[in-house]
């Protein structure tokens with residue numbers, strides 16, 4: 001059975017094993033070695049930080065720092081760790097700051113891809129976003145990310161003509177609104 005679980009110590013070995021296999025939860029850059037070092041240094045601190053999406057800053061491609069915004073992160077679990085899904089939002093609005101390209105992001109470990117897992121995970125996350133007051137979610141993907149595009153379309157994603165502006169070095173994006 002596929003579940004969303006809160007990052008926690010009881011799931012951390014599975015997460016760390018995926019990092020050790022070279023999987024990176026950040027699709028923009030390879031953070032596997034850095035995260036693995038953090039896990040080894042402080043397991044409890046790592047999971048505590050993981051759950052706090054709104055704390056700290058994000059380093060942009062041009063080196064500037066931007067505030068994180070609130071959100072939720074879940075680890076994907078089928079009896080083993082299989083990926084992550086998160087969403088970010090501003091309370092009371094569906095607008096996002098310019099440096100946040102979409103509400104939802106997800107990644108499935110390569111050895112569990114093409115089993116419908118990302119599609120199912122998004123289906124589990126959308127009602128949680130709705131409970132937080134978000135009636136529709138903006139999701140973006142690279143124009144050539146067919147797998148992600150199919151996940152989005154499976155949930156009724158409506159194509160948005162004007163994708164959010166690109167950051168330096170980013171590929172052309174496709175943007176969609178998905179009803180939660």
Ligand SMILES: CC(C)(COP(=O)(O)OP(=O)(O)OC[C@H]1O[C@@H](n2cnc3c(N)ncnc32)[C@H](O)[C@@H]1OP(=O)(O)O)[C@@H](O)C(=O)NCCC(=O)NCCS
Pocket residue numbers: 027105106107108109112113114115116117118119120140141142145146147148150151154
């Ligand atoms: C995108 C990603 C999360 C999809 O995960 P997944 O669990 O394999 O997705 P699903 O099994 O639910 O597949 C969804 C659809 O994409 C198709 N698909 C999956 N992998 C594919 C691939 N590499 N090439 C083409 N189509 C693919 C599936 O056949 C399925 O199609 P269908 O709905 O017509 O049957 C996964 O490829 C991934 O983690 N990629 C790297 C991170 C990433 O790109 N995240 C998204 C950022 S927007």
